[in-house]
Amino acid sequence: MMQDDRVIVCEKLTKRFGDFVATNEITFDVHRGEIFGFLGANGAGKTTAMRMLCGLSSPSSGKATIAGFDVYTQTEQIKKHIGYMSQKFSLYENLTVRENIEFFGGIYGLSDERIRSKTAELLQRLGLKSEANKLVASLPLGWKQKLSFSVAVLHEPKIVFLDEPTGGVDPVTRRQFWDMIYEAANSGITVFVTTHYMDEAEYCNRISIMVDGRMEVLDTPANLKSSFHARSMDEVFYQLARGAKRGD
């Protein structure tokens, strides 16, 4: 039964750029509805790995399936079943909230009716009803990030990839943001999240930490802390990252 439940299966996934091995034989599984923290210092190979998993970049070697689809041959299928939110705010500033929702619903091929009901539901849930026809540029950053996330899961993907989603956001909004992540996970969406905030790492079901292109550890936050004799995730991260040879 475990087999059916895995939405990301990675085996010795590797990406080389010439002599440089950006991602070195990473192997891991992520289960349905899991919140999977993908940690690592800058330059550790997180972005490259994530690009391969999203079907944006073709691996050099190794195997991986996303929602059951192969990363080499079925990237089109993968793209239909994943959502993505990048560290940069990536909605259109000079479109209104409603237009952004309609646009992303449109390019994911949602029916007009579904877009309409989704838009209403989303505006209701985010409390943005009165802002629906305002340009996104006029919203505060916290709202923008929440809207971004909602748009990323608009088409009800199996997995959503969040690339440092809470950068620059205040603690209260971050907390609210994580509430949304939990909600999504409860509804069965698998959340694959990278972050530099170690308190956020504690919110994840399991964490992996990448160092120099390799996946050094993979476990629950509690297990990691006990095996590293650390009081917090911060300490775990420092112990691992200290050994890194690559940096910015």
Add this chain to the structure above:
Amino acid sequence: MKQFLAFVRKEFYHVLRDRRTLLILFGMPIAQILIFGFALTNEVKDSEILVVDYAKDNASQELLTKIGSSRYFNIRQAALSHNEILSTFRKGKIKAVVVFPAHFNEDLLHQNKAQVQIITDASDVNTANMVTNYLSSIIVDYQNQINANLEIPYRITPEVRMLYNPQLKGAHGFVPGVMALVLLLVSVMMTAISIVREKETGTMEILLVSPFKPVLVIFAKAFPYLALSLVNVTAILLLSVFVLDLPVKGSVALLFAESTLFIITCLALGIFISIKTSSQQVAMLISLMGMLLPTIMFSGFLFPIENMPLPLQVISNIVPSKWFYIIVKSIMIKGLGLAALWRETLILLGMTLFLLLVSLKSFKIRLQ
């Protein structure tokens, strides 16, 4: 298809909400046409013309009265030698000189044909052209008037001489020139900038992760600019016909077809630039320096290519605007059809296909 439409709609929102973009899009062609138009089109009204009448007979007097009575010309008479005519022109006040040969009336009566010489200062091409046209039509008018009750018609042939610029380079050339410039600016620069902007803001990444095909992203981004460019072509043509009185002699449909081809050439260029650059400023600079300058220099719009050194003449051949300029000029001013322009059209088509292939190819490479 529905996805494509959603995308195109979004692009239109972008364009229509950005005041500066709109200003460039629609303000520029209008301003350029009007500036170029009125800077180059001089009113012919009350032009000073000098008459050298060696005949001084009935016919010449009658024709002179006719010319003088029109509101276009102020006549001064003088008996000048050829050299004196040239030196008067150099002073720049005279727009044209009309010379009646001796025996004008006699030639007309006995040989049924006579000649009038019209010499104009063609350094100002438009004025020269217009003065000549007005004078010729007055002469034809006179000819018809005296022929009204004759069996064997008299013929007065105006012998036109354009001083300083006999080939009339640049005549009316500014409308096709402005058209090439505007389309280039809108299609190359705007497309490049709008694609690069998505890269800069990170939305490109989101689009690439979506199931929307990358190639379609490019086409959907280029499409609104194709539409807007065609609106621009229409605006320029309307302005040139109704404001500048420059009619389209050839087929309007052909003109639009050729414009569409050129717009696609430009879009392909814009896409190529956008793939190779990653900031809006760089994209804009390359579009301006790399596309606008060559168009101004090498299209033949402002500087006659024939007068350039050979290496530059050779270089001018790779500038797409040169071919578009030739095509538009031929259709608008000479009234030529596709039969006469297939070579230029083919060259432009070749360039378009080449650019499209190169940009799509480099786009794919970048995706990896």
